[in-house]
Amino acid sequence: MAQVLEFKLPDLGEGLTEAEIVRWLVEVGDVVAVDQPVVEVETAKAMVEVPCPYGGVVTARFGEEGTELPVGAPLLTVAVGEASEPAAEGESGGSGNVLVGYGTGAPPARRRRIRPTPSAPRPDGAAAPSAPAPHSVIVPAVAERAERPADGPVPVISPLVRRLAREYGVDLRRLSGSGPDGLILRADVEGAFRAGTAPGRTAKTPAPTVPAGPTAAFAASAASASAPAPAQSPAAAGTRIPLKGVRGAVADKLSRSRREIPDATCWVDADATELMRARTAMNAAAGPKVSLLALLARICTAALARYPELNSTVDMEAREIVRLDRVHLGFAAQTERGLVVPVVRDAHARDAESLTAEFARLTEAARAGTLTPGELTGGTFTLNNYGVFGVDGSTPIVNHPEAAMLGVGRIVPKPWVHEGELAVRQVVQLSLTFDHRVCDGGTAGGFLRYVADCVEQPAVLLRTL
Template structure:
């Protein structure tokens, strides 16, 4: 007898709690093998293929492309062969670094209701009533799951969230509970809501979800839509409230009744313009930059430098044969040499202990602009690499960023960031520090400019360098000394020979 197992979105590691479905790799009815990738998702860190730990036939998929799911929410159900012995678990049990399932979910049983459930009594859970997954409607909850947890894996009965799939603990004679009487439904089915938490938020504030137009994929109602509607209703309620009259109104006749005050009308009208949710990589960047601005008292200093000799040195290196050396690799080598002289800038602040922690290794991050947003890949142990090794690692990480295949380990753990915004054709900037680091060096474009060289006016290749630093870890003298040393190495690359 076939057994239906549910595979949930696994723990993605690195503190990630949700992921967006980018592309399904299987269809309902497809046969899958153990550890075969079934869906491609985008987290706040990277694009990831999620493998299924079961072998069998896909009976249901939960979530359309573009839907954001929390960790623990159902992804697919798979009909496998004979059930395993009591106490055993199905699947591979393999663990991918940062992604994967350490243990397969408990077994599931098919439970047939005693009588057909009328359409109006179907649970209003968007995943359980999806048209592409009819086989999932009669699948019971996994044995061993705590009572009250919904199919979406992050609410409980005690929360009173509408729209959950009721748990079934009995035998085949038991029937799923019907949806609550106050369930919001449209004429053609349930209201598409991203999670029961959003549904509960609307119900607690008396907001009718049928009046909202979701900004998510296919009209999916997001939490931002509900919060915006509540703010709009509150603002309308304030403006619609009449001003207090200086004298009470006297009815014209004793029998004239004063009509009761009408409650403010809640509106879900959205302002004109294109709305896009902050999620995935862009949402993670927004959160990190906002935290940096809130927590770090930053300051910026900058200097112009003559990069003519650095460019000539790079040309000579590449003319000598062997792998080509990139300009950013030379700048990275200069940064690691400067950090060896000014280690205060390779540190982080522990506010709970009220300590500044100077770090031993230099893990150099660099800003990379991609179609999915700004990411900061990290070159591990940059202080121990030469120019050739740095060039190769920069090229590898840049390609991985472009294709969205960076792993969480390659996007975290940086101690200092190099931001080459000159590739965008700009001269200068005041970059935001990549929290929890203490500094970032910005490099503008290198262009010909008039410059006084050896006492005479000449056209030289000039670059603007800017250092943004955390004023808690050092004062302006240290930051200025670091930036001046970097500029000296740019102008006179032979200065680097002292530290090579």
């Protein structure tokens, strides 16, 4: 006899509480094996393929692509037959594998309880189905939950949901959340707002009649609970793009950096002709090719060894500057999903060839959207090669909680005084944005000058090799 097991969105680690469904990898009716990836989700850190700990037939999916689900919300149900029972029976079943901070572990001791839904007549006279259709999320009817008390906390998935409710004029106490135990999600607030401000509706136009049933009851509740939004001025009209996923995480981090870090920027022009020649000579020899970014990273780690103040972070609660012993070098990478900063671990212990290979691996993973949360966190210093966008200079925002970022502009032929004569040389502008709490301008200037000296005369690096 088949047993229906429910697989819920697991804890994805790094303090993440929700994820957006990007792409389903299975359909209802498909046969899945233990630990087979069934859905691709996007968190605030990365794209992750989620494997299912059960083997069997998919009987239902919960949430369409683009839907945000909280950790612990149902993802799908799987009918496990007799042949698959040994992998899922008892409390010691499951594959035991781990995905970014969660173990598949044991299946729930109790089976999934399906709440019966009373049938109600539809407009065509037919009886409404008593079970939810696959691909849809079960939304509790308002009648099944008493109205929230006038005081006390309202369970919401995140502070963002409360802010959206305030902006949209939605009363959270009148909503019935679609998350676990009535947790109110962003989709609930946005749905209530849309129901109250649909095209053609005004404050004097009554809401349309909706049929009975859980989803309809929620829509009716949301429509009645949402006060009409104030008319927007022409300046406020336009396309609204949600700040979520990676884009939202970047926005939060940059905003925090601007609030907390008193940054300053210094810059210098450098003659990169000799560095370009040195790279050409390296790549003419046998062996793997060396990238320019890897040479700049090697120069960075050598400079940080001389100026360790810039490889640090600030603990304001303890009122201490924490100097870090290892250099985990982040580098800015632009992708279709926005700006990400992969991290090269222990960059100070790598040579140019090793750095080249790691940069290539992480860049490819960033473009494919397969970077793990661990590959996007823990950086101590960032290298920003904005020259790839065809610009000479920039004053970037420090990647919180780091203390500094080196910016590299494009390398272009320019007139330059070389050995007392005017010549055309390959010139680059370097900038250093730093946290003024960790050092003064003398230290920052010394770091940047050393980097420029290594760019102009790569032989300077021989002192530290």
